[in-house]
Amino acid sequence: MADLRYIEGYPEYMYELIKVIEKTRSKRKDYVPKQMTMEEREEVLKVHPDFASGGKRKIKIGVNKGDTAPFEVADLLEAYPLIDEGDVDIKKPDYDVDIMIIGGGLAGTTAGIWANIKGIPRERILLVNKLRHGDCNSIMAEGGTQAADRENDSPVIHFIDAIGGGHFTNKPDVLKSLVTDGPLVMEWLEELGALFDRNKDGTFVERWGGGTCRKRMHACKDYTGLEEFRVIKDEFQSRKIPTIEHKPVIELLTEDGRVTGAILANIETSEYQIVKAKTTIIATGGFGRLHIRGFPTTNHYGATFDGAVIAYRAGAKLRDTDTVQYHPTGAVFPPQIVGHLLTEKLRSMGAQPVNIKGEAFVFPLEPRDVEASAIIRECYVKNNGISTPAGLKGVWLDIPLIDVKNGKGTIDNAFPGMKRMFGRFDIDIAKNPVLIFPTLHYQNGGIETDPWGKTTLEGLWVAGEASGGVHGKNRLMGNSTLDCIVFGRKAGISTAEYIKSSKGGGKLTLKHLERYIKSLKEAEIPPERKTPILLPDYRGKKALARSIKIF
Amino acid sequence: MGEKKSIMDKIAESSRFFTTGIDDKDIEHWVTIHIMGRAYKVPAGLTLMQAMEYAGYRFITSCGCRGGFCGACATIYRNVGDYKLYAALACQTRVEDGMYLVQIPFVPAEKANYDIGEEDYDYTTIVKYYPEIARCVACNTCTKACPQDLEVMDYIQAILRGDFEKAAEGSFECIHCGMCAMRCPAGIVQYHIGQLVRRLYGRNAFKSPESLKKRVEEIKNEIYEKDFEKLLCASTEELKKLYTERKRESD
Numbered sequence: 001m002a003d004l005r006y007i008e009g010y011p012e013y014m015y016e017l018i019k020v021i022e023k024t025r026s027k028r029k030d031y032v033p034k035q036m037t038m039e040e041r042e043e044v045l046k047v048h049p050d051f052a053s054g055g056k057r058k059i060k061i062g063v064n065k066g067d068t069a070p071f072e073v074a075d076l077l078e079a080y081p082l083i084d085e086g087d088v089d090i091k092k093p094d095y096d097v098d099i100m101i102i103g104g105g106l107a108g109t110t111a112g113i114w115a116n117i118k119g120i121p122r123e124r125i126l127l128v129n130k131l132r133h134g135d136c137n138s139i140m141a142e143g144g145t146q147a148a149d150r151e152n153d154s155p156v157i158h159f160i161d162a163i164g165g166g167h168f169t170n171k172p173d174v175l176k177s178l179v180t181d182g183p184l185v186m187e188w189l190e191e192l193g194a195l196f197d198r199n200k201d202g203t204f205v206e207r208w209g210g211g212t213c214r215k216r217m218h219a220c221k222d223y224t225g226l227e228e229f230r231v232i233k234d235e236f237q238s239r240k241i242p243t244i245e246h247k248p249v250i251e252l253l254t255e256d257g258r259v260t261g262a263i264l265a266n267i268e269t270s271e272y273q274i275v276k277a278k279t280t281i282i283a284t285g286g287f288g289r290l291h292i293r294g295f296p297t298t299n300h301y302g303a304t305f306d307g308a309v310i311a312y313r314a315g316a317k318l319r320d321t322d323t324v325q326y327h328p329t330g331a332v333f334p335p336q337i338v339g340h341l342l343t344e345k346l347r348s349m350g351a352q353p354v355n356i357k358g359e360a361f362v363f364p365l366e367p368r369d370v371e372a373s374a375i376i377r378e379c380y381v382k383n384n385g386i387s388t389p390a391g392l393k394g395v396w397l398d399i400p401l402i403d404v405k406n407g408k409g410t411i412d413n414a415f416p417g418m419k420r421m422f423g424r425f426d427i428d429i430a431k432n433p434v435l436i437f438p439t440l441h442y443q444n445g446g447i448e449t450d451p452w453g454k455t456t457l458e459g460l461w462v463a464g465e466a467s468g469g470v471h472g473k474n475r476l477m478g479n480s481t482l483d484c485i486v487f488g489r490k491a492g493i494s495t496a497e498y499i500k501s502s503k504g505g506g507k508l509t510l511k512h513l514e515r516y517i518k519s520l521k522e523a524e525i526p527p528e529r530k531t532p533i534l535l536p537d538y539r540g541k542k543a544l545a546r547s548i549k550i551f
Numbered sequence: 552m553g554e555k556k557s558i559m560d561k562i563a564e565s566s567r568f569f570t571t572g573i574d575d576k577d578i579e580h581w582v583t584i585h586i587m588g589r590a591y592k593v594p595a596g597l598t599l600m601q602a603m604e605y606a607g608y609r610f611i612t613s614c615g616c617r618g619g620f621c622g623a624c625a626t627i628y629r630n631v632g633d634y635k636l637y638a639a640l641a642c643q644t645r646v647e648d649g650m651y652l653v654q655i656p657f658v659p660a661e662k663a664n665y666d667i668g669e670e671d672y673d674y675t676t677i678v679k680y681y682p683e684i685a686r687c688v689a690c691n692t693c694t695k696a697c698p699q700d701l702e703v704m705d706y707i708q709a710i711l712r713g714d715f716e717k718a719a720e721g722s723f724e725c726i727h728c729g730m731c732a733m734r735c736p737a738g739i740v741q742y743h744i745g746q747l748v749r750r751l752y753g754r755n756a757f758k759s760p761e762s763l764k765k766r767v768e769e770i771k772n773e774i775y776e777k778d779f780e781k782l783l784c785a786s787t788e789e790l791k792k793l794y795t796e797r798k799r800e801s802d
């Protein structure tokens with residue numbers, strides 16, 4: 001690899017290929033491939049990892065027995081707890097609170113604030129984090145947040161966009177909550193002082209998102225999640241709501257089908273602690289680090305499906321476990337950032353996917369699964385992809401076209417984050433295109449919720465990416481950060497009301513594990529398989545092979 | 552069917568390097584780095600984070616987003632034959648032969664607590680919560696320590712002049728890794744101050760859009776309820792029809 005000659009960050013042979021696409025750029029300026037018909041969509045989706053054969057099986061035990069899920073997901077559900085009976089003394093809680101929130105991304109952090117606003121004293125709330133508060137997917141959101149606040153738009157139109165994008169599988173009442181609360185959430189973020197992109201008159205700059213028929217994407221340059229999250233976290237911390245870091249929840253505690261608390265483990269010292277809680281909100285985010293079907297991912301280090309695993313054992317129902325979102329545009333070059341996201345906002349502002357021959361081969365803003373499939377087809381069926389020195393394939397994303405369409409300087413101004421990411425490896429995105437391929441991005445399904453974030457289990461709420469239903473089998477861009485803030489807020493309000501009506505609480509037991517372990521044994525699941533996995537393992541093969549236990 | 556399966560297999564195979572631990576047999580070029588003083592031979596071209604993992608470290612701290620957004624992986628390093636200390640994000644920086652590095656998993660710094668709606672939109676609010684800002688001697692050490700290459704000192708100086716717009720813009724891409732504060736001889740916590748300024752600016756400098764206010768009113772008055780009642784009992788066929796008949800607003 002190091003022997004290749006590099007020009008402007010690219011190996012010479014790739015740099016030569018860029019000239020091909022430069023030649024067609026002026027023609028493509030005014031040419032946009034047609035949107036696919038429903039039939040064409042169906043056809044191309046056959047190469048989507050969700051629909052291509054293999055990779056999945058039926059879940060063998062638990063509430064969703066018989067449902068289909070990727071191997072990686074089914075394996076985690078069909079697994080033994082990290083603790084054995086007798087390992088822990090659950091009788092004496094270290095914390096006794098009204099609301100325990102598991103996972104402090106946008107969803108969990110918002111939930112804490114709203115529970116506090118609705119009258120739950122700060123010391124009766126507890127936010128528990130596996131990593132630091134803020135090491136999460138939320139902080140990485142780039143492109144934007146949808147909310148129907150422009151004159152020619154409405155929550156109803158937003159609803160129709162989202163349900164079509166979700167292939168009509170979304171839970172309608174939950175989706176209604178999402179779209180109607182969108183503008184309320186924007187108003188709240190504005191009050192908190194979030195810096196959205198604005199026009200001179202104060203109105204929001206709103207742009208296209210894939211699969212929408214209105215421009216309703218609100219962005220903060222290409223650091224939308226960072227800005228939304230740090231403002232919300234600042235508010236949370238200013239309210240002095242207690243937070244614990246580096247202590248993941250490894251199991252829930254229950255009494256008769258009601259969630260009553262949880263077991264935490266200090267990730268450095270392994271010491272366990274017990275939390276007693278009248279209500280619990282799971283906001284643990286997604287599962288990108290499972291590398292489903294062997295795809296690289298955009299997700300943070302802790303995206304390992306823990307919340308669903310522990311809730312499932314306790315008896316909560318999951319939904320849409322069979323679908324996974326692959327973002328159409330993940331980086332495939334340079335190798336240091338493989339899998340990283342190139343925001344959809346690039347395409348909303350005019351960037352085009354282009355093949356090795358310099359042809360624009362797909363409408364740039366199809367729903368994500370369709371767009372991703374078209375790119376896979378271009379590379380692996382039509383063989384119009386470009387290979388990298390590391391052996392990956394991809395197509396170009398013609399980013400410089402944005403400046404051609406909108407004027408010089410647009411890219412620098414709207415995408416400082418992207419520019420920095422590639423600039424670190426000597427690639428100037430305002431000058432040259434970059435190579436992209438679909439990357440594992442989002443957990444479409446999750447723990448089933450109602451319009452207030454309540455799960456099928458008493459005492460247990462869920463919010464954000466960990467939940468299932470609102471996006472059905474495919475989420476649209478900008479609906480996830482919205483989902484987190486809307487349902488974080490709803491879960492906070494709803495748990496607060498529940499507590500005020502003196503409900504909640506109970507004994508701390510692990511009875512649900514006894515039942516679950518019995519069915520694991522009946523299904524002959526290998527006892528070595530233990531979950532939640534908490535973190536992925538990327539240690540080098542050689543170091544791992546020679547690693548011995550000395551303590 | 553067989554062919555489709557093989558597409559997935561090909562993708563998984565080609566991505567293996569990035570989804571599991573690295574295998575020596577895939578590597579041609581090597582460099583040596585020193586992690587907390589110990590030398591390790593690692594594949595060339597990796598990020599500091601990937602290189603540490605290759606060497607056998609499994610991160611439990613100092614690793615968050617892996618994408619340059621969270622600041623968990625802040626790292627201090629020095630190159631052989633160079634007297635300077637550099638700060639970098641381990642997940643966004645390539646290994647170079649002879650690096651000496653250590654990670655900073657935590658920054659002990661205090662954040663002020665406030666109710667942003669109650670604070671005055673001017674410099675007095677900043678000195679009330681962070682009086683140490685006045686101790687800035689403009690040494691520029693903070694700027695040199697910033698792995699995002701922000702002009703940290705410039706935004707601190709802008710705050711001292713009361714120019715919140717410049718400060719908000721100058722600090723906008725801050726990921727709160729805390730390296731500026733760790734190096735500041737005056738004990739200023741630049742990133743917390745930047746946050747307060749951005750919130751004050753974001754809350755006070757803009758006129759709220761009329762259409763947003765109007766929409767919020769409409770929602771509170773439940774004017775969309777009737778439409779939703781119909782939508783919630785619509786059949787998939789009816790929804791499909793509504794979806795395909797949508798009119799896309801013009802670009």
Ligand SMILES: Cc1cc2nc3c(=O)[nH]c(=O)nc-3n(C[C@H](O)[C@H](O)[C@H](O)COP(=O)(O)OP(=O)(O)OC[C@H]3O[C@@H](n4cnc5c(N)ncnc54)[C@H](O)[C@@H]3O)c2cc1C
Binds near residue numbers: 104129248302479481
């Ligand atoms: C690169 C990227 C770009 C994106 N861009 C957009 C966009 O432009 N628009 C949009 O709408 N959406 C976008 N998304 C999706 C969106 O950001 C996420 O889906 C959403 O923010 C998830 O928020 P969350 O609060 O549910 O989970 P997260 O933000 O992931 O937070 C979950 C937290 O829970 C913690 N946790 C996990 N397990 C445990 C445990 N066992 N115990 C305690 N804590 C635990 C995690 O470490 C994490 O801190 C993007 C996602 C990524 C990765």
Ligand code: FES
Binds near residue numbers: 616622640643
């Ligand atoms: S791990 Fe988040 S910035 Fe490096």
